[in-house]
Amino acid sequence: MSTFTKFKNAYFAFLEAIVVFLVIALAIVVTLGFVTRYLGSPLSWYDELAAALLAWVTYYGTALAAAKGAHITCPSVLNMCPPAIRVPIALLAEAITIGFFVFLGLASYQVMLILEGVGMVSLPGVSMQLVHSAIPVAAVLFIIAELLRLPDVIKSARGRGFIDHELEEAGIDAEEVASVSTHQRG
Numbered sequence: 001m002s003t004f005t006k007f008k009n010a011y012f013a014f015l016e017a018i019v020v021f022l023v024i025a026l027a028i029v030v031t032l033g034f035v036t037r038y039l040g041s042p043l044s045w046y047d048e049l050a051a052a053l054l055a056w057v058t059y060y061g062t063a064l065a066a067a068k069g070a071h072i073t074c075p076s077v078l079n080m081c082p083p084a085i086r087v088p089i090a091l092l093a094e095a096i097t098i099g100f101f102v103f104l105g106l107a108s109y110q111v112m113l114i115l116e117g118v119g120m121v122s123l124p125g126v127s128m129q130l131v132h133s134a135i136p137v138a139a140v141l142f143i144i145a146e147l148l149r150l151p152d153v154i155k156s157a158r159g160r161g162f163i164d165h166e167l168e169e170a171g172i173d174a175e176e177v178a179s180v181s182t183h184q185r186g
Contacts, residue, residue, distance in 0.1 A: 004151075007148075008148045011067070011144065011145070011148060012064075012067045012068070012145070012148075015060070015063055015064040015067050015141065015145065016064060018060050018064075019057065019060050019061050019064050022053060022056050022057045022060060023057055025053055026050060026053040026054060026057055029046055029049050029050050029053060030046070030050050032046060033046030033047065033050060044122050045120075045122035045123045047122075048120055048121060048122045048123065049120075049122075049123065049126075052120070052131045055131075055134060056134040059134045059135055059137075059138035059139075060134065060138050060141070062138060062142055063138050063141035063142040063144075063145055064145075066142045066145035066146050066149070067145040067148070067149065069149055069152070069153075071097075073093070073162070075161070075162035078090055078093075078157070078161065078162055079161035079162055083157065083158055083159075086157040086158075086161070087154060087157040087158055089157075090153055090154070090156075090157040090162075091153075091154070091157075094146060094150065094153060097146060098143055098146050098147070101139045101142045101143050101146075102139070102143065104135065104136075104139045105135070105136045105139030105140055105143075106136075108132065108135035108136045108139065109136040111132060111135075112129045112132050112133060112136065115127075115128040115129050115132060116129060
C-alpha cells in the first residue's frame with residue numbers, strides 16, 4: 001500500500017472519528033436535555049449547545065461525505081458523456097466544488113473575526129468564534145478530502161464511469177440504466 005493511500009485512509013478514518021464523536025455528544029446533550037425537562041428542571045443551555053453541535057455534525061459530515069464521494073453530484077449525467085470529455089467535465093466540477101468551499105471558508109473566517117468577544121447566550125463562557133469555527137475548518141477538511149479523492153475521480157472518469165449512490169440505494173442497477181440510455185442514443 002502506497003504512502004498516499006495510507007494517508008488518505010488515515011485522513012478518512014480521522015473524519016469518521018470526528019463525526020462519530022460529534023453525533024455521540026449531540027445524542028448525550030439532547031438526551032440530557034430531554035430527561036431534565038421531563039423531571040421538571042430543564043437545563044437553560046442544552047438547546048443552544050444542541051443547535052451548535054448539530055451544525056458541527058452537518059459541516060464535519062459534509063467533509064466526510066466528500067471523502068466518501070457521497071456529496072451532491074450528478075454521476076448519471078457524467079456517465080452519459082463519452083470518456084474523452086468526461087475527464088475535463090469531472091475536473092471542472094471538482095474545481096467548481098473546491099472553489100465554492102474556498103469561498104465558504106474565507107467568508108466564514110471573516111464572520112469569525114467579527115464575532116470576537118461574543119459568547120453564547122446561555123453559556124457566555126463559550127465563544128461564538130469557537131461555535132462558528134466549524135464552518136471554515138470543515139471547509140478546509142472538505143477541500144483536502146476532495147483533493148485526496150482526485151485520483152479516484154480521474155480514474156472513474158477515464159474508466160467505466162462514476163457510481164451513482166442514489167440509484168444504488170434505491171436498488172436500481174446503474175449499469176443497466178447506462179446500457180439502456182446507450183441503446184437509446186445509438
